[in-house]
Amino acid sequence: MNALAIFLGVIGMPQIILVVVIILLLFGGKKIPELMKGIGNGIKEFKNAAKDDQPANSKKEEETKE
Template sequence: MISLSIYFGMIGPMQIALIVVIVLLLFGGKKIPELMRGLGSGIKEFKDASKEDDKKEDDKK
């Protein structure tokens, strides 16, 4: 049963543990570091792109 706390935006320790277990079952322990590296680089690229957009908007003004 899904806890009501997820619906209110509060993720507790049980929900985090459940997510970790599901990820481990789906991808296995050896793939996790590779997935996290890819996620980190994706977030970095997104931040860099948003900073470039902000600079372009400031230049136009």
């Protein structure tokens, strides 16, 4: 772990700015909002699926206890 930290160094503001600039160059300004929207929709669907799945699991646990 320490060797990896020494190799990568400390992540600071200059490194974050560099990553943002590279992403802007690769994807362009118009693609980034679409990319973020897709990621947001994916997270929202995952949360909804996890929320819907939770009661089904608790019902199965109650049935096995009886």
